Every structure is written in structure tokens, then in C-alpha cells.
Amino acid sequence: MRIDILTLFPGMFEGPFSESIVRRAQDAGLVQVAVHDIRQWATDRHRVVDDTPYGGGAGMVLKPEPLARAILAVRGGGDAHVVLLSAQGRRFDQAAARRLAAQAHLVLVAGHYEGVDERLIGSHVDEELSIGDFVLTGGELPAMVVADAVTRLVPGVIEAGSLEHESHTGGLLEGPHYTRPVEYEGQRVPPVLLSGDHAAIAKWRRAEAIRRTAERRPDLLANAELAPEERARLPKGRAERPSVTDAELARAYRSGVGSYRIAERFGISPATVRTRLRRAGVRMRPARGAERGPTVAEVKRMRKTGMTVRELARHFGVSHVTILDRMKRAKPAG
Numbered sequence: 055m056r057i058d059i060l061t062l063f064p065g066m067f068e069g070p071f072s073e074s075i076v077r078r079a080q081d082a083g084l085v086q087v088a089v090h091d092i093r094q095w096a097t098d099r100h101r102v103v104d105d106t107p108y109g110g111g112a113g114m115v116l117k118p119e120p121l122a123r124a125i126l127a128v129r130g131g132g133d134a135h136v137v138l139l140s141a142q143g144r145r146f147d148q149a150a151a152r153r154l155a156a157q158a159h160l161v162l163v164a165g166h167y168e169g170v171d172e173r174l175i176g177s178h179v180d181e182e183l184s185i186g187d188f189v190l191t192g193g194e195l196p197a198m199v200v201a202d203a204v205t206r207l208v209p210g211v212i213e214a215g216s217l218e219h220e221s222h223t224g225g226l227l228e229g230p231h232y233t234r235p236v237e238y239e240g241q242r243v244p245p246v247l248l249s250g251d252h253a254a255i256a257k258w259r260r261a262e263a264i265r266r267t268a269e270r271r272p273d274l275l276a277n278a279e280l281a282p283e284e285r286a287r288l289p290k291g292r293a294e295r296p297s298v299t300d301a302e303l304a305r306a307y308r309s310g311v312g313s314y315r316i317a318e319r320f321g322i323s324p325a326t327v328r329t330r331l332r333r334a335g336v337r338m339r340p341a342r343g344a345e346r347g348p349t350v351a352e353v354k355r356m357r358k359t360g361m362t363v364r365e366l367a368r369h370f371g372v373s374h375v376t377i378l379d380r381m382k383r384a385k386p387a388g
Contacts, residue, residue, distance in 0.1 A: 055157070055208050056086040058128040059197050060121070061164040062103065064089045066194045076202055079211045087201065088128075092116075095123040104167055113168030121170065125161060125178045134159035136180045138170060139193030139200065143182030146200060148222035150183065154200070155207035162200060164193030225278030227271055229262030245360025246369075254356060261369060264288070283309030286319045287371040298322070300334040307331055310347050311371075347372035353380035 059067065067089045071077065079085040093101040103121070104114040125136055135157045144150070154160055163170075163179065175182070185196045206212050221228040232243040246258045267274055268289050275288065282302035286309075298320045306316050313331070317324040331338060348356075348370040356366055363381070367374040 055084070055155070055160070055205075057088070057160045057162065057201055057204070058134070059087070059089045059162045059164065059201065060092050060124050060128065061089060061192075061194055061197065062092055062166050063164075063192065063194055064091045067198065070198050070202070075211060076205050079205050079208065082210070084208055084210050085205050087205075090124065090128060092120055092124050095120045095127065107168060111168070115168050116166060116170045116174075118171040118174035121163070121174055122178055125163070128161055129159075132159055134161045136161040136163065136178060137200070138163045138165055138175060138179045138182045139184070139196040140165050140169070140182045141184055141189055142169075143184040145187075146183045146185050146196075146203075148203075151200070151203040151207055154204045160204065162193075162197045164197045166192040222274075225267075225274050226263045227267045227274070229259050229266055244365070246356070246365075249359035251355075251359060254359060258369060260284075261371075265368070282306040283311055286311045286316050288319060300330050303327060303330055304334045304336045307336060347376050348380060350380045350384050353377060354384045357381065357384075 061067070071080075071087055071089070076085070076087065080087055092103050096103050097120075102117075104116050107113070107115045128134070129136070135154070137154070137160065139162060183196070183200065185199050190196065207217070217223065232247060236243050236248070244258070246254050249255070264278075264280070264284060267278065275285075280288075282298070282305040286306040303316060303320070307313065307327075313327045314324050317327045320327075328338065352370070353366060356369065361369065363374050363377050366377045370377070
């Protein structure tokens with residue numbers, strides 16, 4: 055992949071692109087990054103690239119001619135994708151990073167001053183991107199952010215397994231991380247991470263990712279890749295969906311979630327849930343007296359990892375009373 059960056063301040067890129075992942079990607083020949091000074095395409099002796107805005111107003115506007123020549127020069131007649139970093143652009147996110155990483159040639163234009171002549175944008179720019187709802191002195195820092203986010207997704211730059219469970223993969227934030235020592239300032243590493251039970255660890259990490267997203271970025275949950283039973287167990291009021299298929303209702307119900315809780319999370323009535331479940335051929339549980347949630351064996355197995363009652367309740371998405379009941383039944387009679 056090749057990334058060309060057009061800027062008025064090329065010196066700003068020397069440090070960030072000479073360290074860490076971006077530097078290693080370049081050394082390995084996986085990514086080529088070139089930074090260009092827009093002023094080299096100005097034709098007057100003072101290398102002027104900006105002018106006052108028509109209609110008056112504060113600030114200066116980047117002229118179309120020098121920037122157009124710069125874009126055409128770095129494209130080299132090829133099929134490059136040109137991105138203008140601008141406060142008016144669409145929000146840059148992980149999905150956009152993945153999309154741009156699939157491009158063979160990327161041209162990032164760091165806007166500056168009050169903006170860029172609109173005629174240049176219409177004829178030479180493929181899209182505008184913004185890294186957030188705030189204003190910076192120029193597009194240089196956003197260009198660095200985009201280049202870094204895109205570079206790490208180029209195949210071979212980072213081990214594929216490391217990209218599978220990081221934040222924003224599947225629409226979720228990543229869960230907490232721990233390393234040595236086991237205890238630090240009175241806080242211990244969660245017992246499940248020390249258990250060696252890889253299936254239990256994977257389940258814990260998934261549950262923690264969902265919990266953290268619900269707490270910190272509930273806005274992400276509506277589009278997150280969640281199984282029906284996971285969505286049904288979300289905290290109250292989080293990412294309720296206006297529509298759900300019969301198959302999704304059945305999957306949530308078979309996982310042990312009750313019809314009332316399913317109704318609450320998906321925004322439909324309990325009677326509608328039961329009607330649709332019966333229509334889908336699901337055998338309904340008795341209204342009372344039926345066992346819900348994890349089995350005795352499941353609780354017993356996870357308890358052996360050292361998890362507390364509260365941790366088990368959160369892990370299985372049930373109350374601590376249910377966990378205590380399973381533990382009591384797991385004890386041998388007499």
C-alpha cells in the first residue's frame with residue numbers, strides 16, 4: 055500500500071512516522087508513506103497557496119490550482135483514493151479505517167486555514183473525513199491518525215489474531231486487561247484468567263466487552279454484533295431494537311432468558327413474545343418452578359476457577375440468589 059500526504063507543514067510528520075508500527079511497516083516494505091509540501095506546486099516566486107475568501111470573512115482559503123497540481127502529481131495517473139481531512143467530513147471510525155486499508159493507493163490532504171476552495175473538493179477529492187467534533191489548527195494531526203489506523207490494518211503489519219479482539223471489532227469496546235503481578239495494591243487478577251480454562255476465559259472476555267461497551271459507549275450497542283441472547287441480557291434501557299425475528303426470539307429464549315425479559319429488551323409485549331415463540335415451534339417452559347439460567351454443573355465448574363458468587367452471577371447473567379441455589383444443590387447430601 056502507498057500513502058501520500060499533502061500538507062503545508064511536512065516537518066510535523068517526521069517524528070510520528072519514524073517510530074513504532076508505521077516505521078516497521080515501511081521497513082518491511084508493506085507500506086510506503088511519502089509526505090509532500092503543497093507549496094512546491096505553487097508557481098509564483100513567493101510560493102503562495104492561499105488567498106482571502108470571496109464574500110469576505112476571517113482567515114484564508116487554500117487555492118485550488120496548487121492543490122490540484124499536487125493531487126494530480128502524486129496520483130501519477132493511477133487510481134488513488136483522495137481523502138480531505140476536514141471538520142465538515144464524515145466521522146472517521148474503525149469501519150472507515152478497514153475500508154481505506156483495502157485501497158492500494160491513498161492520498162491524504164491535510165486541510166488548513168479556513169478550508170479548501172469548494173471547486174477543488176468537487177473535482178479532485180473522493181471523500182472528506184473528520185476525526186471528531188472539534189476544531190484543530192490543521193489537518194496534519196488527523197492525517198497522522200488516519201495513516202496510523204489504516205497502516206496497522208494492512209495485511210502482515212500486525213498479527214491477524216491481535217486484530218480480532220480489540221476495541222471496535224464487532225462494534226464493541228475491548229474488555230479489561232491484566233498482567234503480572236497477580237495482586238497489585240490489594241486488587242487481584244480475576245480468577246477465571248488464571249484458571250487455564252480457555253472456553254471460560256473467552257466467555258468472560260466476551261461478557262466484559264459487552265458490559266464495558268454498555269457502560270461507556272451504549273451508543274455502539276445498536277449496531278454491535280450481538281447474539282440474540284446477549285442482546286436480551288443487556289442492562290435495562292440499552293440498545294433496544296424496534297424489530298426482531300422469530301428465530302432471534304427463539305434463540306434468546308432457549309438460552310434461558312425469560313419471556314418478560316426478552317419483551318423488555320426488544321420493546322414488545324410478553325404476550326407477543328410467547329405468541330411468536332409458539333408460532334416458531336418453541337416449547338414453552340412452565341410459568342413457575344422451572345429451572346432458569348446455568349445448570350448446577352456449569353456453576354460448579356466455573357466456581358472451581360475461583361470466581362465469587364457475584365462474579366458468577368454477572369458471568370451467567372442471573373441473580374446471585376440463583377447462583378447460591380445452584381451451589382447449594384451441588385453439595386452432597388448429608
